[in-house]
Amino acid sequence: MPDPLVQERTLQISSKAELPKAAADFLAFIGQKRIILFEGEMAAGKTTFIKAICAAKGVQEHVSSPTFALVNEYEAARGEVIYHFDFYRIDDPAEALDIGVLEYFHSGNLCLIEWPSKIENLLPEEGVIVSIATGPQDEARTIQMRVYGGNDGKA
Structure with a gap:
């Protein structure tokens, strides 16, 4: 059982073969959190990691x-x-409202959100931010996970 006081974790993977273990570690880290924000450059591996999850x-x-x-x-x-969710192509947060994004976020189901900065003002007050960065080798990635809101002092 992960320590509930741990608010951050970094995973280093050197190849896609390590994604199943990284996904299992991720799921243990998030516990009951349902809002997960994925950040990273284009082609950093956000969708690939979501597939593994x-x-x-x-x-x-x-x-x-x-x-x-x-x-x-x-x-x-x-x-x-x-x-x-993938909000890369939206120009206005109203587009997310049109699909009922707030109902999805409050459904209690796991919400995996790519390009959350496009709808920043609509995001729930707590969840987990996942930042994915490319590494020195082709398939290497650094996956940083951080709980936000709730117990970390943010409103």
Whole structure:
């Protein structure tokens, strides 16, 4: 059981082969947090890591970035629902409101959000920020996870 007082964690992976373990470590870290913000440059591996997370949760269907649909819904093991958002292409946060983003965020289901800065004012007050950066080798990545809101003193 992860220490509930740990608010940050960094994972170093050298290849995609290490993604299943990284996804398991990520899921242990987030515990019951449902809002997960993924940050990183284009092609840093946000969607690739989300695919690994969904696989670890038992999603059987194809996982892909919802760049044009804005949200994809996946069913995990035991009927759990996972929402995967990609806000890269939106120009106005009203577009997210139009799809009912606030209802998704308050559903109690896991929400994996790429490009959260596009809807910054709509984001819930607590969750986990995941920053992914490329490393020196082709598949190497640094995945930094940090809890925000709640117990870290932020409102």
